Amino acid sequence: MDSIRENLKHVVSQLPAGVRLVAVSKYHPAESIMEAYAEGQRLFGESHVQELQGKHASLPSDIQWHFIGHLQTNKVKYIVPYISMIEAVDSIRLLREINRQAERCGRVVDVLLELHIAEEETKYGLTLDACRQLLAEGEWRTMEHVRICGLMMMASFVDDEQQIRQEMMLAAHFFDEVKAAYFADKPSFCERSWGMSHDFPIACQCHSTMVRVGTTIFGERVY
Numbered sequence: 001m002d003s004i005r006e007n008l009k010h011v012v013s014q015l016p017a018g019v020r021l022v023a024v025s026k027y028h029p030a031e032s033i034m035e036a037y038a039e040g041q042r043l044f045g046e047s048h049v050q051e052l053q054g055k056h057a058s059l060p061s062d063i064q065w066h067f068i069g070h071l072q073t074n075k076v077k078y079i080v081p082y083i084s085m086i087e088a089v090d091s092i093r094l095l096r097e098i099n100r101q102a103e104r105c106g107r108v109v110d111v112l113l114e115l116h117i118a119e120e121e122t123k124y125g126l127t128l129d130a131c132r133q134l135l136a137e138g139e140w141r142t143m144e145h146v147r148i149c150g151l152m153m154m155a156s157f158v159d160d161e162q163q164i165r166q167e168m169m170l171a172a173h174f175f176d177e178v179k180a181a182y183f184a185d186k187p188s189f190c191e192r193s194w195g196m197s198h199d200f201p202i203a204c205q206c207h208s209t210m211v212r213v214g215t216t217i218f219g220e221r222v223y
């Protein structure tokens with residue numbers, strides 16, 4: 001098996017300029033993270049609050065943590081003090097709670113809105129219409145402690161490249177729509193987070209700015 005450092009280098013070598021790597025380290029131990037860290041990686045993705053709490057406490061403080069999983073409102077308070085980005089905001093309720101907790105610790109927290117485009121029933125996220133509605137209602141404009149930096153999505157877990165490409169391009173076009181309607185004057189609204197181990201090369205052709213890759217770097221997760 002290749003080493004984590006080799007795997008990481010190989011993934012990074014495939015990313016065009018302007019695409020950042022979120023190394024998804026969920027279920028992998030601190031030693032694995034430190035191998036990637038030694039290779040220069042500073043941006044890591046986690047999706048469980050308790051696991052992230054432990055890793056954040058024990059690993060170098062210059063690591064940027066992205067929360068990429070489904071976040072329950074009652075757990076927001078634990079990660080808001082240090083989280084670099086919350087990628088999967090899928091309700092106004094969650095956005096409100098992030099804003100409330102961020103205000104309490106004097107931060108502005110960067111977030112992405114998660115879109116539900118894939119066919120799978122189980123995936124979280126806002127439908128395009130729900131996302132349009134959330135933005136049109138405008139409550140987010142009053143939230144001074146969250147900054148909406150873009151969109152995140154997962155394509156369907158299928159072999160059909162065409163389908164993956166279609167879903168990612170739908171997200172990319174939706175990004176352009178939303179950018180023009182609400183964020184034309186906000187350079188910070190610039191992130192498109194799509195692409196995982198099996199489809200990140202496609203994502204790079206579909207306007208992604210951030211790929212979230214776990215298995216290809218760290219190996220299979222042991223749950």
Ligand SMILES: *Cc1c(COP(=O)(O)O)cnc(C)c1O
Nearest residue numbers: 024047068196197212213214215
């Ligand atoms: C686990 C996870 C990933 C990484 O998946 P791999 O297939 O291991 O690359 C990416 N995004 C989200 C939201 C995840 O939960």
